[in-house]
Amino acid sequence: MQWLGRYWTKVLLLILSSALGAGVFAASVLAGDDEFKDKELWFRVGVILAFVVVLITAADTALNERERERARQQVARASRTLGVTYNNTLQPLSAALGELAQQYSSAFSNSGAPTPPALATAQIAQWTMVRTTVLTGTAVLTADPDPTSGLPRARCSYYRLHDAAKHEFKLEDWAGAPPGPRADINGSAGSHLLHDVLENRTPFHVGRASGLVSQIDQFSSKYKSVIAVPVSAGTAEFGVLIVDAPLDTDLTVEHVVLMQSVAGLLAATLALTK
Incomplete structure (x- = not known):
């Protein structure tokens, strides 16, 4: 009233x-x-x-x-509520899809049947398409675009687990605002990604909402918001998906769930193509 x-x-x-x-x-x-x-x-x-x-x-x-x-x-609250609902629906579905894909891949590899050449070519093409779509979409869907140019202010990177013993991750692809991220993450930052994020299956959120400080130096000090989520399917551990943005208010809790959802799609694709 x-x-x-x-x-x-x-x-x-x-x-x-x-x-x-x-x-x-x-x-x-x-x-x-x-x-x-x-x-x-x-x-x-x-x-x-x-x-x-x-x-x-x-x-x-x-x-x-x-x-x-x-x-x-009210519009902003409705938009955030819709985003949370959407992501909370998508996230468990992508996780379940990844686990099913990993189980199917394991059963196929244990059968000893060789991968047909046509299938191998299709797998590479699909992995490239999914990876590019996820990285580009995440860079656009997180931080608001630059008001002058309309270009993304966030950047999104996929780091593949290269050597677990050395806590080493290699950059496989990225999209969004320049400059490009560092080519590899190792040392204490790599240990953080491996043990706290990937093995623990736990996202890491840096920003005003969380109060945490970044443990990953991604080449530029201007990025004050960071979200790192594990890319895993079932028992398979592939790497880490990272998005960062310049302001500590750019990436919110809602973006964490979004990152988990798209990371699950990456993991499902990897489980079927690797």
Whole structure:
């Protein structure tokens, strides 16, 4: 019922403004009448009424602006809710698809049957397509684009687990805002990705919402938001998907679920093509 109260408030302000406007007109007429004795009094009354009209107009403008801001906030909340619902639906489906793909791949490889050449070629093409789509889509769907150029401000990278013993990850592909990410991650950063993210099957979120600090130096210090999620299917561990953006408010909790969803699609494709 709040909207009804705001509606009648606006109607009352309109009526009051109209009545006062009429009063200003009447006062100006009386103040200009040569036969009317107290012209100065009505002149002052007209000035006061005109000032009140200005105040009412300003109040009505402020009320309209609050209404617009409230509408914008409601749209933003609805959009976030829709995104969360969508991602919370997609994430378990992609995880289940990855596990099924890994089980199928293991059964096929254990059978000893060779992969037909045509299938191997198709697998490479599909993996390239899925990888490119995921990286490009993630870079676009996370941080808002640059307001001037319209280009993505985020970048997304897929790091393949190269050597678990050395905690080493190799960059396989990336998309989004330059500069490009580092070619490999190892040392303490690689250990963090391997043990905390990939083996633990746990996303890592850097930004204002989490309060965490990045443990991965991705070539440029301008990236203050980072999300790293495991790319795994069943028991198979393939690597880590990472997205980063310049502001610590760019990547939110909703983006973590989105990253988990697309990482599951990557993992399912890898399980069927490797």
